Amino acid sequence: MxxxxxxxxxxxxxxxxxxxxxxxxxxxxxxxxxxxxxxxxxxxxxxxxxxxxxxxGRYTWRHNRVLQELASVISTAKGEIHPSSTSSTVFTTEGGVKMARRVDPNKHP
Ligand SMILES: [Zn+2]
Structure with a gap:
């Protein structure tokens, strides 16, 4: 971890x-x-x-993101390409500004 x-x-x-x-x-x-x-x-x-x-639905979104990351890591380990591995994550700051960032499931931000 x-x-x-x-x-x-x-x-x-x-x-x-x-x-x-x-x-x-x-x-x-x-x-x-x-x-x-x-x-x-x-x-x-x-x-x-x-x-x-x-x-x-913020907790559901977070829950689903964790599951997507797990699926991506498992797919990568199996040698498959998972669709979420090329997606980006949209973060919303406290002031409501949205920022997109690519997510690499193998690296912590
Ligand atoms: Zn509250």
């Missing part, structure tokens, strides 16, 4: 990701509010319990 993925995994388990609640706790921000639903934005909230993200 790529080092950044391991780091994300460990920081998510120990609630050390920069959620708004943690940024307030660390004195980096004054407001722990989720910009989507106005609830308290904890790590758990971001990863699995924001009602607005759920209603917009």
């Amino acid at each position: 790529a080092p950044l993925r391991i780091s994300f995994l460990i920081r998510s388990v120990y609630d050390l990701l920069p959620s708004n609640a943690n940024l307030v706790r660390w004195g980096k921000k004054d407001d722990p509010t989720c910009p989507l639903c106005q609830g308290r934005q904890t790590t758990e909230h971001v990863l699995s319990s924001c009602k607005v993200a759920l209603s917009q």
